Amino acid sequence: AVTPDDRPGGSHAAAGALLKSLREELPWLRGVHLDLSVGEAGEQARAVLAEASGFPVDAEVARRGDRRYVRRLAPLPDPPPRAAPAPSDGFHLLSGGLGGVGGEVAAHLLTEPGTRLLLIGRTALPPEDTWERHLADAGPASARIEAFRRLRRLGEVRYEAADVTDAAQVRAAVRRAADAWEIPLVSVLHLAGAFDERPVRELTPEEWREALAAKVDGAWSLHEVAADHPVTSFVTFSSVNGFFGGAMNAAYSAANAALDDLAARRRREGLPGQSLAWSMWRERGMSLGYQLTSLTEARGYRVLDAQAALRSFDLARTLDLPHLLVGADRTAPWVRSHVLAPVRQVRRTAARVALDEGTDLGALYGAAARAAGPDGTFVLRSAGAANRGAETGGGEELRRLETELATVWCTVLGRDRVGRDENFFDLGGNSLLLVAAQTAVNKALGCELGVVDLFTHPTVRALARHLSAQGTAAPAAPDAASGPAPDAPAPAHSGLERAKQQAERQRAARSARRSAQQRKDRRHG
The missing domain is CATH 3.40.50.720 (NAD(P)-binding Rossmann-like Domain)
Structure with a gap:
C-alpha cells in the first residue's frame, strides 16, 4: 500500500517476492510488479511504457499520478512507537x-x-x-x-x-x-x-x-x-x-x-x-543442519x-x-542497497573504460557523444601510463589474476566483458551463479576458494587481491623471452594511447586501399 486508501490483496505482495526470487534464479529475467492506481487507460499505458523503457532495477514499483514509488527498508524510529500492554486474562x-x-x-x-x-x-x-x-x-x-x-x-x-x-x-x-x-x-x-x-x-x-x-x-x-x-x-x-x-x-x-x-x-x-x-x-x-550459515551471514542475514x-x-x-x-545486517552491501537513504544529486557523470587492442577511437568518441546527449558536454582523458614493472607485490601477477577472474565471470554471467570494479551481484549474479563461479575459479586457478570469499570480495579487483594474498597465482603467461618483433610498434602506455595508435593504423589502411583503388581505376580508364 502506498496511500491510506490503497487496498492491495495478498497476491500483490506474493507476486513481488516471486519476481525477486526469479531474478535470483534466472539471471536473464528482469520482471517488474507494477502497481497502478485506478485511472484513465492512456495514463496507465504511459506508465507501463515508461517503466518498460528503462532497465528494471526494482522488482516492485508503484505509480500514483506523476510519482514513482519503490519499496525500501527503514531503520526503527527513535524512539519507536510502543504498543499498549496486552491484557493477560486469556x-x-x-x-x-x-x-x-x-x-x-x-x-x-x-x-x-x-x-x-x-x-x-x-x-x-x-x-x-x-x-x-x-x-x-x-x-x-x-x-x-x-x-x-x-x-x-x-x-x-x-x-x-x-x-x-x-x-x-x-x-x-x-x-x-x-x-x-x-x-x-x-x-x-x-x-x-x-x-x-x-x-x-x-x-x-x-x-x-x-x-x-x-x-x-x-x-x-x-x-x-x-x-x-x-x-x-x-x-x-x-x-x-x-x-x-x-x-x-x-x-x-x-x-x-x-x-x-x-x-x-x-x-x-x-x-x-x-x-x-x-x-x-x-x-x-x-535451519536445523543447514551447512551454509557463513554464506547466509555474508549475504546480510544474521x-x-x-x-x-x-x-x-x-x-x-x-x-x-x-x-x-x-x-x-544493514552493514552488508546486499541489505544496505535496500535501505532508505537520502538521494544524492549527480553533479557529474564519470566513467572508466578499459580499451582492448583494436578499439576504434572514433567509435569511442561516438559512444561518449551519444551518452552525453545533444545538450551535454564530455571530456575524454587518458588515465596515464601504468608502469607495472615498478609495482610492488607482484603487479604483473595481479594483472594476470584479474584477467583470469574476468574471463571466468564473463562465462558464468554470460557477458562480453566485466570491469575490475563491477560488483558480481550488480551484474546479475545470484547465489546459484555464485556457486558456479566458485567452481569455475577453483578449476581455473587450482585454488580452494569458498563461496563466502566471493561474497566478501565481490569485484574482480578485490577478489584478485584476496587470492594473491592467499598465495594463488594465475596460470603462467606465454613465453615472451624472444621479445617483440622488430617492426612492432612501441608499447602503448594507456588504453587511450593504444586506441589512438589503432585509429592511426586504420586510417593508414583506408588510405592505402583508396590509393590502390585509384591506381586500378586509372589502369581500366
Whole structure:
C-alpha cells in the first residue's frame, strides 16, 4: 500500500517476492510488479511504457499520478512507537508449537506467570500411556512427545490436533480450550509453515499449493477465527525472504510476503496485526543442519541463537509496528542497497573504460557523444601510463589474476566483458551463479576458494587481491623471452594511447586501399 486508501490483496505482495526470487534464479529475467492506481487507460499505458523503457532495477514499483514509488527498508524510529500492554486474562494460541522455533517460543511464553497456551498441529500425539514406548523406540513421534513434555513441565499447556488451514477445526480446538480454562482467546501466534528448497522450474501446481497452504491459508484461517474472540495480539512469523526473495525459495518467499501483507491488512481494518520477518534461528526448525550459515551471514542475514532471537521477540511485541525485519545486517552491501537513504544529486557523470587492442577511437568518441546527449558536454582523458614493472607485490601477477577472474565471470554471467570494479551481484549474479563461479575459479586457478570469499570480495579487483594474498597465482603467461618483433610498434602506455595508435593504423589502411583503388581505376580508364 502506498496511500491510506490503497487496498492491495495478498497476491500483490506474493507476486513481488516471486519476481525477486526469479531474478535470483534466472539471471536473464528482469520482471517488474507494477502497481497502478485506478485511472484513465492512456495514463496507465504511459506508465507501463515508461517503466518498460528503462532497465528494471526494482522488482516492485508503484505509480500514483506523476510519482514513482519503490519499496525500501527503514531503520526503527527513535524512539519507536510502543504498543499498549496486552491484557493477560486469556489464553494464547500458537500454531506450529512443537517445531524447533515454535517449541522455543512456547517455552519462553510459559515462563510468564499465569500463561495458558493452546498449541495446534496437524499430527495428533499418540495416547499418553504409549509415550514411553515411543521414546524408547526413538520413532517419528518421539521428538514431539519430548517437546510437549518439556512444555508441560513449564506451565499450563494443551495440544490439539487440528489442520490450521481448516477454520472449523481451529474453532473447535479453541472452543474446547476456552471451555476447559473458562477464559477467552486473546492472543494468536502463527508459526506453522513448510520449507521446500528447490528451483522454481521444478515446482508443480500441487507443490505450490502445499508450500502456500500452511503459512497463507493457515494465517487466513486464524484471521477468521480471531474475529470471534477478543484478540488483542495477532503475530505471524515470516522470513526476510518475503522482502528480499531468494533463489530456490520462490514459493517460500511468496508465502512469507503474503503473511506480511495480512498484518498490514489487519492494521488497516483497525485490528491488531504484526509480522516478524526473521533471518535465521541457529539450528532451530527449518535451519536445523543447514551447512551454509557463513554464506547466509555474508549475504546480510544474521544467524541468531535462540536467546538473542527471543530477546528480539520480546522487544518486537512491545512495538506498535506491523512489519519488522529481525536479523537483517544493514552493514552488508546486499541489505544496505535496500535501505532508505537520502538521494544524492549527480553533479557529474564519470566513467572508466578499459580499451582492448583494436578499439576504434572514433567509435569511442561516438559512444561518449551519444551518452552525453545533444545538450551535454564530455571530456575524454587518458588515465596515464601504468608502469607495472615498478609495482610492488607482484603487479604483473595481479594483472594476470584479474584477467583470469574476468574471463571466468564473463562465462558464468554470460557477458562480453566485466570491469575490475563491477560488483558480481550488480551484474546479475545470484547465489546459484555464485556457486558456479566458485567452481569455475577453483578449476581455473587450482585454488580452494569458498563461496563466502566471493561474497566478501565481490569485484574482480578485490577478489584478485584476496587470492594473491592467499598465495594463488594465475596460470603462467606465454613465453615472451624472444621479445617483440622488430617492426612492432612501441608499447602503448594507456588504453587511450593504444586506441589512438589503432585509429592511426586504420586510417593508414583506408588510405592505402583508396590509393590502390585509384591506381586500378586509372589502369581500366
